[in-house]
Amino acid sequence: MRRTMLYLPGNNPNMLVRGHLFGPDGLVLDLEDAVSVSEKDSARVLVREMLRQGEFGSCEVTVRINGVDTEYWRDDLAAVVPAGVSGIRVPKVEGPETIRILDEELSGVESKAGIPVGQTKIFCLLETALGIWNAYDVAKASPRVAAIIPGGEDLTADLRTNRSPEGTELEWARRMLVFAARAAGVDALDTVFPRITDDEGLRREVGFIKQLGYDGKSVIHPNQIPIIHEVFTPTEGEIEKAKKVVAAAKDAAERGLGAVSVDGRMVDAPVVKRAQYTLTRAGLSEEVQGHGC
Numbered sequence: 001m002r003r004t005m006l007y008l009p010g011n012n013p014n015m016l017v018r019g020h021l022f023g024p025d026g027l028v029l030d031l032e033d034a035v036s037v038s039e040k041d042s043a044r045v046l047v048r049e050m051l052r053q054g055e056f057g058s059c060e061v062t063v064r065i066n067g068v069d070t071e072y073w074r075d076d077l078a079a080v081v082p083a084g085v086s087g088i089r090v091p092k093v094e095g096p097e098t099i100r101i102l103d104e105e106l107s108g109v110e111s112k113a114g115i116p117v118g119q120t121k122i123f124c125l126l127e128t129a130l131g132i133w134n135a136y137d138v139a140k141a142s143p144r145v146a147a148i149i150p151g152g153e154d155l156t157a158d159l160r161t162n163r164s165p166e167g168t169e170l171e172w173a174r175r176m177l178v179f180a181a182r183a184a185g186v187d188a189l190d191t192v193f194p195r196i197t198d199d200e201g202l203r204r205e206v207g208f209i210k211q212l213g214y215d216g217k218s219v220i221h222p223n224q225i226p227i228i229h230e231v232f233t234p235t236e237g238e239i240e241k242a243k244k245v246v247a248a249a250k251d252a253a254e255r256g257l258g259a260v261s262v263d264g265r266m267v268d269a270p271v272v273k274r275a276q277y278t279l280t281r282a283g284l285s286e287e288v289q290g291h292g293c
């Protein structure tokens with residue numbers, strides 16, 4: 001699951017060491033915008049050493065490198081990939097060509113380090129109007145692409161607006177991105193929520209992006225993690241309903257029926273698919289398999 005991916009500034013040893021203790025699903029050790037130009041080199045060394053020696057629990061560990069239009073990105077890759085990462089988060093991706101360049105560079109670094117070529121995943125941040133426009137092509141540019149992510153802070157700057165509490169300015173980009181992700185078969189992960197003390201605002205935003213179909217969200221502060229997990233975790237009622245649907249579908253299949261009714265609602269293949277997804281989200285994938293679906 002990728003419900004929460006917590007950013008850890010690459011120049012902050014305290015946060016790098018403690019980040020996983022807050023229980024996010026993933027970590028993003030950041031070498032880009034959380035690190036000033038004067039600290040790019042020292043942060044890269046610190047992040048490399050953390051990857052070599054640090055403890056990250058069960059988190060999926062990724063590193064946000066500097067953009068491919070900077071002088072840093074090749075050094076970033078050369079330092080962090082051999083040290084051990086699940087994936088690379090790439091900022092400000094605007095088209096498939098960037099992913100192809102990155103793919104090639106990654107293959108070189110992996111093969112030199114004795115890592116299976118193709119193992120390192122790519123998480124693409126789309127943070128300009130052009131990047132959002134090209135979302136599907138970016139997501140399809142390499143089998144390494146695991147997710148596409150809107151970068152709301154940079155995107156609103158590019159759109160010449162700002163982030164409102166309602167998120168009106170990001171609505172189209174968020175919808176576009178989730179369609180592109182689903183069409184390409186990759187995850188859709190949402191941008192950060194910048195107001196770190198506004199718990200109700202965060203809860204509203206997470207409810208909205210979950211309803212759009214997102215798999216999770218980028219996180220900047222540990223306090224945001226339990227709220228996001230809570231919204232993404234199915235309630236007892238939802239789980240019971242999903243179990244009933246899956247059981248009814250199994251029974252219907254055995255009796256050679258397509259659609260049946262459960263508690264006054266038609267149940268057919270798409271309803272079963274959604275119920276299975278709810279059970280997977282609840283960590284009950286065995287129930288899904290157990291019912292032979």
Ligand SMILES: CC(=O)SCCNC(=O)CCNC(=O)[C@H](O)C(C)(C)COP(=O)(O)OP(=O)(O)OC[C@H]1O[C@@H](n2cnc3c(N)ncnc32)[C@H](O)[C@@H]1OP(=O)(O)O
Nearest residue numbers: 007008009014015018019030033034153192196220221222
């Ligand atoms: C637009 C973008 O690109 S976003 C991605 C790049 N930005 C980042 O990575 C920023 C990540 N977040 C942060 O640096 C911080 O949360 C800030 C600067 C926003 C706020 O930091 P603070 O004012 O220190 O917050 P606060 O005082 O509430 O922190 C409480 C504790 O949580 C820790 N903490 C806060 N954020 C994080 C984090 N992202 N990861 C791990 N620990 C954190 C603090 O170190 C502090 O620990 P302490 O009690 O041992 O001192």
Ligand SMILES: O=C([O-])CC(=O)C(=O)O
Nearest residue numbers: 151152153154191192218
């Ligand atoms: O949402 C993110 O991942 C952070 C970011 O870079 C942005 O918003 O510009």
Ligand SMILES: [Mg+2]
Nearest residue numbers: 127151153154
């Ligand atoms: Mg950004």
